[in-house]
Amino acid sequence: MxxxxxxxxxxxxxxxxxxxxxxxxxxxxxxxxxxxxxxxxxxxxxxxxxxxxxxxxxxxxxxxxxxxxxxxxxxxxxxxxxxxxxxxxxxxxxxxxxxxxxxxxxxxxxxxxxxxxxxxxxxxxxxxxxxxxxxxxxxxxxxxxxxxxxxxxxxxxxxxxEVGGTFHWVFAMAERGLSTPAVFREFDRMNEGVRVPEPVASQDLLDALAKGDADALARTVSNDLQPAALSLFPALADTLAAGRAAGALAALVSGSGPTTAFLAPDAESARTVGRALTASGTCRAVRVTESPAPGATVLG
CATH class of the missing domain: 3.30.230.10 (Ribosomal Protein S5; domain 2)
Structure with missing residues (x-):
């Protein structure tokens, strides 16, 4: 063994x-x-x-x-x-x-x-x-x-x-965490009495991934949990604004948050966005990286 x-x-x-x-x-x-x-x-x-x-x-x-x-x-x-x-x-x-x-x-x-x-x-x-x-x-x-x-x-x-190329990302870590169940509860509260449509993947987004087209991907990214995350953690709006102002193609809350994600056109632009976010004082830490990445892998 x-x-x-x-x-x-x-x-x-x-x-x-x-x-x-x-x-x-x-x-x-x-x-x-x-x-x-x-x-x-x-x-x-x-x-x-x-x-x-x-x-x-x-x-x-x-x-x-x-x-x-x-x-x-x-x-x-x-x-x-x-x-x-x-x-x-x-x-x-x-x-x-x-x-x-x-x-x-x-x-x-x-x-x-x-x-x-x-x-x-x-x-x-x-x-x-x-x-x-x-x-x-x-x-x-x-x-x-x-x-x-x-x-x-x-x-x-x-x-x-299918992913047809490399996408460049910047992630800004918030000062505190957010509970995923709490964000879903807030989503339900905000949509009370509203008919929520069946969730469907965007074909334009899938096409952008397949082509490796960052500009097209930026136009199609979306997160239905973002309003709930911002309701519970309003300061995230400042982080999103700082990343957009620094040249990010798209800015969104990652999943249930509170990490915010910024899509950049290339590696140098991603580093520029990262430096601006660090200087903005709106987040705790910043990471610059790429996607896609392999799944769980045995090392050695």
Missing amino acids: TETVTVRVPAKVNVQLAVGGARPDGFHDLANVFLAVGLYDEVTVTPADELRVTCAGPDAAQVPLDRTNLAARAALELARRYGVDPAVHLHIAKDIPVAGGMAGGSADGAGALLACDTLWGTNAPREELLDICAELGSDVPFSLVGGAALGTGRGELLRPL
């Missing part, structure tokens, strides 16, 4: 997040266009006397280290299905913002699942890994797959998408 396995897993940005009305189960139907970006967590799994979770990196103190952590839940579910003792040490090296709307927790779940599958030699079929991911959370399957995909249902049903 391998003694230690490390898996690298990417963050995501939603270039379209179309949200339907609340379902009887409390979830919402989505048309969710995911794009994996080059910010990564690494999950390292080592045999241990019992299951335990540790975490290091920015905002690691906010990450739960008990069995509610998606990495722990992934290990427990794979162990249950294959009759394996889940006695492992899961160490998460965080670089994806915590509670930032970039699927950091989901990434850790997908990373732990692939790492445990490799460590234990369970060789679970890809479809079973995706099934476990969907049980863990709506964003977890995409964290495993990476690249670009359209997520339907509550986001867990994935169709891979």
Whole structure:
């Protein structure tokens, strides 16, 4: 048996997040266009006397280290299905913002699942890994797959998408987090008594991705949760305005927020936007990166 396995897993940005009305189960139907970006967590799994979770990196103190952590839940579910003792040490090296709307927790779940599958030699079929991911959370399957995909249902049903080039992004980290359930509750409150249309992916946006056309993508990005995120965290409007003023082609809240995402025409422009956002005083930290990025990958 391998003694230690490390898996690298990417963050995501939603270039379209179309949200339907609340379902009887409390979830919402989505048309969710995911794009994996080059910010990564690494999950390292080592045999241990019992299951335990540790975490290091920015905002690691906010990450739960008990069995509610998606990495722990992934290990427990794979162990249950294959009759394996889940006695492992899961160490998460965080670089994806915590509670930032970039699927950091989901990434850790997908990373732990692939790492445990490799460590234990369970060789679970890809479809079973995706099934476990969907049980863990709506964003977890995409964290495993990476690249670009359209997520339907509550986001867990994935169709891979073609991406015809590299897109350049700047991400601005907010001073505090936002709870995804709270943002969805605010979305429901703001749409009370309104007929919310069925979520549908924008064909113009899918075409822009396939062509690698940043200008066309900028014209079509959208996030139905953005008004709710801004309602709960009004200062994000200042960050969005600062990025636009610095030359970003598009500015939007990433997922449920509060991280804000800025699409730039090229790498140099992205660095310029990043410097302007840092100087603006409207955010805590700035990261510049590219997409698409590969999904969960075993290192070494």
